[in-house]
Amino acid sequence: xxxxxxxxxxxxxxxxxxxxxxxxxxxxxxxxxxxxxxxxxxxxxxxxxxxxxxxxxxxxxxxxxxxxxxxxxxxxxxxxxxxxxxxxxxxxxxxxxxxxxxxxxxxxxxxxxxxxxxxxxxxxxxxxxxxxxxxxxxxxxxxxxxxxxxxxxxxxxxxxxxxxxxxxxxxxxxxxxxxxxxxxxxxxxxxxxxxxxxxxxxxxxxxxxxxxxxxxxxxxxxxxxxxxxxxxxxxxxxxxxxxxxxxxxxxxxxxxxxxxxxxxxxxxxxxxxxxxxxxxxxxxxxxxxxxxxxxxxxxxxxxxxxxxxxxxxxxxxxxxxxxxxxxxxxxxxxxxxxxxxxxxxxxxxxxxxxxxxxxxxxxxxxx
Amino acid sequence: xxxxxxxxxxxxxxxxxxxxxxxxxxxxxxxxxxxxxxxxxxxxxxxxxxxxxxxxxxxxxxxxxxxxxxxxxxxxxxxxxxxxxxxxxxxxxxxxxxxxxxxxxxxxxxxxxxxxxxxxxxxxxxxxxxxxxxxxxxxxxxxxxxxxxxxxxxxxxxxxxxxxxxxxxxxxxxxxxxxxxxxxxxxxxxxxxxxxxxxxxxxxxxxxxxxxxxxxxxxxxxxxxxxxxxxxxxxxxxxxxxxxxxxxxxxxxxxxxxxxxxxxxxxxxxxxxxxxxxxxxxxxxxxxxxxxxxxxxxxxxxxxxxxxxxxxxxxxxxxxxxxxxxxxxxxxxxxxxxxxxxxxxxxxxxxxxxxxxxxxxxxxxxx
Numbered sequence: 001x002x003x004x005x006x007x008x009x010x011x012x013x014x015x016x017x018x019x020x021x022x023x024x025x026x027x028x029x030x031x032x033x034x035x036x037x038x039x040x041x042x043x044x045x046x047x048x049x050x051x052x053x054x055x056x057x058x059x060x061x062x063x064x065x066x067x068x069x070x071x072x073x074x075x076x077x078x079x080x081x082x083x084x085x086x087x088x089x090x091x092x093x094x095x096x097x098x099x100x101x102x103x104x105x106x107x108x109x110x111x112x113x114x115x116x117x118x119x120x121x122x123x124x125x126x127x128x129x130x131x132x133x134x135x136x137x138x139x140x141x142x143x144x145x146x147x148x149x150x151x152x153x154x155x156x157x158x159x160x161x162x163x164x165x166x167x168x169x170x171x172x173x174x175x176x177x178x179x180x181x182x183x184x185x186x187x188x189x190x191x192x193x194x195x196x197x198x199x200x201x202x203x204x205x206x207x208x209x210x211x212x213x214x215x216x217x218x219x220x221x222x223x224x225x226x227x228x229x230x231x232x233x234x235x236x237x238x239x240x241x242x243x244x245x246x247x248x249x250x251x252x253x254x255x256x257x258x259x260x261x262x263x264x265x266x267x268x269x270x271x272x273x274x275x276x277x278x279x280x281x282x283x284x285x286x287x288x289x290x291x292x293x294x295x296x297x298x299x300x301x302x303x304x305x306x307x308x309x310x311x312x313x314x315x316x317x318x319x320x321x322x323x324x325x326x327x328x329x330x331x332x333x334x335x336x337x338x339x340x341x342x343x344x345x346x347x348x349x350x351x352x353x354x355x356x357x358x359x360x361x362x363x364x365x366x367x
Numbered sequence: 368x369x370x371x372x373x374x375x376x377x378x379x380x381x382x383x384x385x386x387x388x389x390x391x392x393x394x395x396x397x398x399x400x401x402x403x404x405x406x407x408x409x410x411x412x413x414x415x416x417x418x419x420x421x422x423x424x425x426x427x428x429x430x431x432x433x434x435x436x437x438x439x440x441x442x443x444x445x446x447x448x449x450x451x452x453x454x455x456x457x458x459x460x461x462x463x464x465x466x467x468x469x470x471x472x473x474x475x476x477x478x479x480x481x482x483x484x485x486x487x488x489x490x491x492x493x494x495x496x497x498x499x500x501x502x503x504x505x506x507x508x509x510x511x512x513x514x515x516x517x518x519x520x521x522x523x524x525x526x527x528x529x530x531x532x533x534x535x536x537x538x539x540x541x542x543x544x545x546x547x548x549x550x551x552x553x554x555x556x557x558x559x560x561x562x563x564x565x566x567x568x569x570x571x572x573x574x575x576x577x578x579x580x581x582x583x584x585x586x587x588x589x590x591x592x593x594x595x596x597x598x599x600x601x602x603x604x605x606x607x608x609x610x611x612x613x614x615x616x617x618x619x620x621x622x623x624x625x626x627x628x629x630x631x632x633x634x635x636x637x638x639x640x641x642x643x644x645x646x647x648x649x650x651x652x653x654x655x656x657x658x659x660x661x662x663x664x665x666x667x668x669x670x671x672x673x674x675x676x677x678x679x680x681x682x683x684x685x686x687x688x689x690x691x692x693x694x695x696x697x698x699x700x701x702x703x704x705x706x707x708x709x710x711x712x713x714x715x716x717x718x719x720x721x722x723x724x725x726x727x728x729x730x731x732x733x734x
Contacts, residue, residue: 061459065733084559092428092478096471103470103537104463107530111459115733136512145503145512152502157510157521158540159547163474166544170470170537173525177533180526181674181728224574225417274434307548313517356565366482 001201058105088164115279141272192246239304241283246276425472455531464544499526508639559613559643606671608650613643644695
């Protein structure tokens with residue numbers, strides 16, 4: 001909708017996988033999500049603009065080729081992957097599903113672009129989690145190094161923290177290859193944890209609302225804390241909460257995509273942006289939410305279901321998107337207050353049993 | 368056979384994929400390969416030792432779990448991947464097949480080990496091609512770096528040259544995760560280009576012969592040059608032949624596996640060995656073969672079907688296996704002479720049309 005609103009002819013491709021995960025896990029978005037045709041219809045009513053839709057799966061190569069041939073885009077914004085670390089860690093089957101779905105879907109798309117029109121700019125959603133938590137500064141995708149008196153510019157070394165994050169590392173390597181060997185142009189957006197739920201476009205009509213996930217599998221940390229505060233539930237901090245992550249406001253996320261699309265990578269260039277605007281530890285995020293909430297808030301430190309460093313260095317370079325013109329919305333009182341309102345209006349929809357983490361990083365013995 | 372001969376109780380798992388690629392491509396090994404049951408029977412006759420066999424596919428998770436539970440190995444030596452770069456580059460379908468087969472098969476194996484017995488040591492076949500050709504020394508899997516005054520030990524950055532090589536990079540990342548997060552023990556053998564065709568075990572009976580591939584898809588460079596020399600065909604050097612690669616004698620390959628198995632990685636350790644003993648450029652390899660062959664030999668420089676640097680720095684550390692006791696067989700006159708003999712005895716089986724490269728690295732337009 002942000003691209004459409006900015007004057008781009010836009011189409012959406014969807015296999016509705018995200019909706020099926022809700023069915024499987026017995027959860028739903030805090031704010032109701034309308035069907036795709038209702039949403040595109042509502043968008044046409046409020047904006048006068050058409051968003052075409054193609055229903056199918058990136059794993060279906062014929063469908064991918066047909067869609068690219070039919071719409072012939074200048075850019076493909078690829079967000080069509082399984083995106084939750086805990087979902088990928090449920091068990092072997094979910095791990096295999098995640099890596100198969102993400103890696104092969106992306107590979108089909110790379111081939112379709114290479115064979116149909118290598119000028120098409122791929123804007124791919126990666127994640128800051130690809131990097132893990134190295135003890136050195138996190139640069140934007142590439143690293144200039146000196147070793148034994150010689151120098152090279154190498155792909156930034158990755159050490160991700162889940163099967164899902166690994167799938168994005170695999171994607172990044174495949175995309176870099178496609179740029180280097182087939183001269184494709186690609187931008188890999190290593191996105192931080194997104195917070196917020198409204199953009200200027202979704203706010204135009206309730207039927208345009210986007211997801212607001214609160215559950216232990218798909219709910220991202222700041223959104224989940226806001227929901228827990230309003231419900232009078234403790235904010236569930238995993239471990240000490242010293243884990244630090246990059247964050248980004250949902251309004252900046254959509255703006256970053258516009259900036260990437262309107263300023264394409266060069267032919268053969270694998271361009272990486274760290275799509276985040278500030279870093280905070282999980283305990284700092286909990287404190288911000290607790291401080292803002294008008295009522296009492298309890299913070300509960302749970303045993304961390306993930307295997308990750310409890311305290312670590314974290315310093316991320318993220319100048320690329322700002323150089324293209326991004327004006328970050330930093331986390332503010334106003335934003336958090338407005339989120340309390342959205343939660344209040346929908347809190348009857350919450351299943352509080354789903355707030356706690358149900359997925360552990362260590363596999364169950366099956367000897 | 369080398370492990371069995373060294374006193375280990377050994378079983379083999381096979382889905383016969385390699386034989387099916389021969390059918391698909393219309394080629395065959397220069398030396399005939401017997402069926403698996405003939406080979407295990409022959410081995411029992413000459414050695415008195417049993418090698419159990421399990422027929423099935425790593426993509427079949429139930430089969431993997433059942434096999435691990437039934438045999439309960441101390442170590443799994445995982446060579447069960449599609450192993451040819453040109454095969455992976457035939458087209459989109461072969462690319463997807465390669466990454467799916469390799470990455471998911473390996474993931475199933477990691478889960479089976481983690482859930483059944485995390486003490487099992489995974490010895491995984493990687494490739495020197497994972498590294499690509501960086502402008503700095505290639506270390507063994509890990510790299511100590513200093514960046515902006517801070518230090519870290521990171522996974523060595525990878526920039527591989529084909530969809531196949533990428534699949535091994537993905538495997539390495541998945542295995543490192545399994546070691547770090549599930550405390551598995553793994554050795555990743557980044558193997559160079561293997562040459563030679565006989566080991567002391569295969570030489571004990573003609574029914575034990577292993578593959579000797581000469582075709583443009585599965586034939587590795589030195590073996591192919593030997594075959595071309597004997598057939599009176601030109602040695603086909605791709606491009607300038609300045610591409611430099613790590614090499615290893617097949618007898619050292621099997622010995623490296625024994626050394627890795629008998630000296631397991633620690634729990635939680637992702638250990639990487641660069642399994643190669645010397646480096647040579649393709650034109651040097653051609654010259655060695657031409658010099659050794661008793662008759663006239665022509666060297667033909669073909670347009671390189673691959674996209675790779677024609678000339679580059681290449682300096683590889685490979686001390687890990689030698690520290691465990693490997694005594695390398697360096698490329699010698701005797702070895703090459705003995706290979707001429709094997710080819711002479713089987714040269715009536717060669718289809719000379721298959722000697723030339725049929726697969727190009729750049730995709731065909733399909734607009």
